[in-house]
Amino acid sequence: MTERTNGYKSGSNLEKILRAGHFAVTGELGPPQSADGEEIRHKARLLKGVVDAVNITDNQTAIVRMSSIGSGVLAIDEGLEPIVQMTCRDRNRLAIQADLLGAYALGMRNLLCLTGDHQSFGNHPTAKNVHDLDSVQLVHMVKNMRDEACFQCGDAIKGTAPRMLIGAAVNPFADPFEFRPYRLAKKVAAGADFVQTQLIYDIPRFREYMAKVVDMGLHEKVYILAGVGPIKSSGAARYMRDKVPGMIVRDEYVERMNAVVADIPKEEKKARRDTWAQEGIQICVEQIQEIREIEGVAGVHIMAIEWEEAVRSIVEGTGLFPRPAVE
Amino acid sequence: MIVGEQKPLEEIVGLLGDARKVLVLGCGTCVTVCFAGGEKEVGILASMLRMKSKLAGHPMEVDEATVQRQCEWEYIDPLRERLSQYDAVLSLACGIGVQAMNERFPKHLTLPGINTTSLSLPTEQGVWEERCQACGDCILGITFGICPITRCSKQLLNGPCGGSQRGVCEINPDIPCAWQLIWERAVALGQVERLLEIQAAKDWSRSRDGGPRKIVREDLQLETA
Incomplete structure (x- = not known):
């Protein structure tokens, strides 16, 4: 049995939107480095009704934060559907499966399977990492829990099996470039229902990637959500271009962010910040409009961590607001 | 050594x-x-x-x-x-x-x-590079002779993570990306399709995770009276 009688794998809002053929919009919510639930609620209120579901990061950049599942409970409480992120860095197959059972029981229906940033980037660089499974194996395990009602060891799940819509990440900008579509193919074969891409700041390269993906017919087997995000400042653009592994930022974005504040003196910090924000959002809107036309793209994933307010402006700017309701 | x-x-x-x-x-x-x-x-x-x-x-x-x-x-x-x-x-x-x-x-x-x-290889005078983790279940036969258990910082078995760029690992530009090396080798040998097979979850019980390992070879043991 691969699907329930209602025809859905998980019945999540994201699944319904995608299955109905709507251009999906997902967002991202970064939990706090504290036990302050109000922070989640506040961000959830900013995103509710603006996105179809929201990724809740799992110790993002290897910095300890409120758990994705714990935050997810608060998001649900605020009426926002979570996509629980789960990395292979911090948990072995036992812990992941146990958490998955709990997450499902708590109402979570989407899971994003990730390798995880290396712990050397975060605030516990002396930690031991796990990597019992890799992300492809994680996808496969979650699919078997849902479709075969069995644990990774093969034992049957007696009673309710967790039925998650299974997501994965893909990075069309990392190397080896030629391998990237195959990496997607492996995730699809393992059971991914949707994928979200790394932030796109090189549309020609993304086009090239998608052409190969379409050529392989993968876009018919998996929903591909293009990753975008508003740039906060010239410095942020340069940082992403020069310092973040696995990202490609075309110079045009850095130049545009530079140009927009060219006539504002450095001392006028607020004016520069506001101008950058406006331009960052504008660039993001233009990107979505362009990416939407690329064959095989089923939606966008808007990453604006610590700038959740921007998401509404972006979604409105692209005419994707209000979000459709599917029953 | x-x-x-x-x-x-x-x-x-x-x-x-x-x-x-x-x-x-x-x-x-x-x-x-x-x-x-x-x-x-x-x-x-x-x-x-x-x-x-x-x-x-x-x-x-x-x-x-x-x-x-x-x-x-x-x-x-x-x-x-x-x-x-x-x-x-x-x-x-x-x-x-x-x-x-x-x-x-x-x-x-x-x-x-x-x-x-x-367990390293002296790649040049004064330089030793790790090559083996003694995981107890050698996979070099499916990774074209390059060990991702040792050389990939995340021990990935199904290809490179999103942090591989310009041939190096996200954690340190001095570390070559193991999967870049594996990919290049697969291309050179004309066997790219072998990397499309999904490698199942590894049996770590044969590694240290299974407890201290011990080999007993009765054929080599000396008989005691």
Whole structure:
């Protein structure tokens, strides 16, 4: 049995939107480095009704934060559907499966399977990492829990099996470039229902990637959500271009962010910040409009961590607001 | 080979504590080849300990010895008679040698003078690069002779993570991306399709995760009466 009688794998809002053929919009919510639930609620209120579901990061950049599942409970409480992120860095197959059972029981229906940033980037660089499974194996395990009602060891799940819509990440900008579509193919074969891409700041390269993906017919087997995000400042653009592994930022974005504040003196910090924000959002809107036309793209994933307010402006700017309701 | 690096002198001095008579014991095999604990390093470290303890006003008597292989009983057994004269033995062998000494001579404390780091390949003079994690279930046959368990920082089995760029690992530009190397090898050998097969979750029970490993070869064991 691969699907329930209602025809859905998980019945999540994201699944319904995608299955109905709507251009999906997902967002991202970064939990706090504290036990302050109000922070989640506040961000959830900013995103509710603006996105179809929201990724809740799992110790993002290897910095300890409120758990994705714990935050997810608060998001649900605020009426926002979570996509629980789960990395292979911090948990072995036992812990992941146990958490998955709990997450499902708590109402979570989407899971994003990730390798995880290396712990050397975060605030516990002396930690031991796990990597019992890799992300492809994680996808496969979650699919078997849902479709075969069995644990990774093969034992049957007696009673309710967790039925998650299974997501994965893909990075069309990392190397080896030629391998990237195959990496997607492996995730699809393992059971991914949707994928979200790394932030796109090189549309020609993304086009090239998608052409190969379409050529392989993968876009018919998996929903591909293009990753975008508003740039906060010239410095942020340069940082992403020069310092973040696995990202490609075309110079045009850095130049545009530079140009927009060219006539504002450095001392006028607020004016520069506001101008950058406006331009960052504008660039993001233009990107979505362009990416939407690329064959095989089923939606966008808007990453604006610590700038959740921007998401509404972006979604409105692209005419994707209000979000459709599917029953 | 097994590769190690000498511990900082301060740490060694701390480990030796109040010991007044010490034997610095080298090993003639792996740690000699990697210049961490052979006869030469034993001599240098012994001199440093003598000088340092003298300067501190508590001169330490330091003897030197190097055995061919500290990890085999037959090579360390001849040390038995002389050990009683020392307060401590400072071994410059790998962790196996240090443990062999402690196991064989339980009345005498043998302390580690080096940190055993890896199973490495000397890729050029003075450079050792890790190549094996002794995971107990070799996959080099499906990864074109490049080990992702050792050389991928996340031990991925199904291809590179999103942090691979320009051939290097996201954690350090000095670390080549193992999966970039595997991909290039697959391309060169015309066997790219083999990388499309999904590699199932690894059986880590054959690695350290399954507990300390032990091999018993009855065909090699000597019969006892």
